[in-house]
Amino acid sequence: MKRLFGALLLLAFALLAVGCNDTENMIGITTVTNPASTTPGQEDQNGQGASFKNSTQADFNEEDLNDYSKYRGDWKIKVDQDEELYRMTTLIEYYGSTGIHIAEVNQSEIQGSIHCVKGAPSYRQAEVSFSGVIEEGILRTAYEDIAWEYTGTMELKFEEDQIVAKITRDESEPSMWGIPEGEFVFVRALATERVEVTEQEKADLETFLRPTAKTIMVPFEEDALTDEIMINFACKSLALGIIDSSAFGDRVVKGADIVLEESVLNDISKMYFNSAVKEHRASAIGTYVNGKYSVAVLGGVIEYPQLQRLLRDKENPDIYYAIVDYLFEYPEEGRKLNYQYLIKLQRSNSDSNDYSIKAIKEVEDPIDFALIDY
Incomplete structure (x- = not known):
C-alpha cells in the first residue's frame, strides 16, 4: 500500500490532477456557465450543485496571441471552499486533484493534459492528453481516454489569470470514472513542499502562535x-x-x-x-x-495551538504556511479540536526560525491528517 501510495503521490505532483467523476472527496468546485451550453455542472462532494459563476474572456491583442508560454506549468481547478489549501501541491494526497498541465508551448501550438487523482484513501487516477493550435485565445480539440474507454471534446479558453475548460463526452454509456464533464475554471497551482521540523522547532512555533487564538x-x-x-x-x-x-x-x-x-x-x-x-x-x-x-489583568483559559503541517512556498522560499489545530481542554471530554487555521508566515532570517505573520485564515473544512499520516 505504501509503495502504491508513493507512486501515485509522485504522479500527482507531476501531473497535478481532483474530483473526476467520483465526487466523494471533492470540495465545492467552481464552474462557469455559457448561455449556449446545456452541459450540466459538476456536483460537489456532498452531491449538491456546484456554485456557478460567469466567466469573462480577456481581450487578446496580437502580442497576447503570441505569448502563451506564460501558461506553461500546472493549474488547479478553482473551488469555492478553502481554495488556497486546495491549490497547494503538497496537499494533493489529501484532497486529490483535477488539474491541467501545460507541457509544451510553441507560439500558438500547445501540448498538455488534464489529470484527475482521487483523494485519500483510494487515489484512483485518470489522464487525457491534448494538443492543438490556439485561435483567438481558444484551443478546441478532441481527446481519448484509453484507460477508461471514452472519448470527447474539450475547449480551453486562455484568459488573463485563468483557463476556462469546457469538456464533453461522446460515449453513449457514461464511464464510471474519468475526468469531469462540464465547464470549469482553472487557476495557478501553488507549488509547496513539506518542511520537516524537530520537536523543539515545533514547540517554539506553537509557543509563538499561541496568541493567535480566536x-x-x-x-x-x-x-x-x-x-x-x-x-x-x-x-x-x-x-x-x-x-x-x-x-x-x-x-x-x-x-x-x-x-x-x-x-x-x-x-x-x-x-x-x-x-x-x-x-x-x-x-x-x-x-x-x-x-x-x-x-x-485578565483570567481564563484559551485554546492552544498544535502544528499539523509546515509548508514552504517553492517559488518564494521565505514564505511558509502553517496548518494549525487549536485545541481546548474540556472537563469531561478531554482535548477537542475547536478550529483550524491556515497561517501565512514570512521567515525573516534563513539562519533562524524567526517568523512574522502575514495572514490568518480559518479553514472551513478542517483537514483530518489521520487519513494520510499512517
Whole structure:
C-alpha cells in the first residue's frame, strides 16, 4: 500500500490532477456557465450543485496571441471552499486533484493534459492528453481516454489569470470514472513542499502562535493588518499573560492593571507582524493616555495551538504556511479540536526560525491528517 501510495503521490505532483467523476472527496468546485451550453455542472462532494459563476474572456491583442508560454506549468481547478489549501501541491494526497498541465508551448501550438487523482484513501487516477493550435485565445480539440474507454471534446479558453475548460463526452454509456464533464475554471497551482521540523522547532512555533487564538485576535487577510488589530493583540496577550511582560523590563508595570509604554506595542507588532502601530490610541480593552496603555489583568483559559503541517512556498522560499489545530481542554471530554487555521508566515532570517505573520485564515473544512499520516 505504501509503495502504491508513493507512486501515485509522485504522479500527482507531476501531473497535478481532483474530483473526476467520483465526487466523494471533492470540495465545492467552481464552474462557469455559457448561455449556449446545456452541459450540466459538476456536483460537489456532498452531491449538491456546484456554485456557478460567469466567466469573462480577456481581450487578446496580437502580442497576447503570441505569448502563451506564460501558461506553461500546472493549474488547479478553482473551488469555492478553502481554495488556497486546495491549490497547494503538497496537499494533493489529501484532497486529490483535477488539474491541467501545460507541457509544451510553441507560439500558438500547445501540448498538455488534464489529470484527475482521487483523494485519500483510494487515489484512483485518470489522464487525457491534448494538443492543438490556439485561435483567438481558444484551443478546441478532441481527446481519448484509453484507460477508461471514452472519448470527447474539450475547449480551453486562455484568459488573463485563468483557463476556462469546457469538456464533453461522446460515449453513449457514461464511464464510471474519468475526468469531469462540464465547464470549469482553472487557476495557478501553488507549488509547496513539506518542511520537516524537530520537536523543539515545533514547540517554539506553537509557543509563538499561541496568541493567535480566536479569544485574542481575529483572522485577517494579507495586507489588511490594522492598528486596531495590533493594539488589541498586544494588550490582550499581555493581560492574559500569554506574552511574557518581563521581557520588556520597566516599560511594563504590573499591578491591578498592567501599564505599558507604547514602545512595547511597537516591539510586539514588530516581533509578530514585522510592522508597527502608526497611530496609538485606546483599545477595546484598555485606555491610552500620555503614551501609555493601561489594561486590566485578565483570567481564563484559551485554546492552544498544535502544528499539523509546515509548508514552504517553492517559488518564494521565505514564505511558509502553517496548518494549525487549536485545541481546548474540556472537563469531561478531554482535548477537542475547536478550529483550524491556515497561517501565512514570512521567515525573516534563513539562519533562524524567526517568523512574522502575514495572514490568518480559518479553514472551513478542517483537514483530518489521520487519513494520510499512517
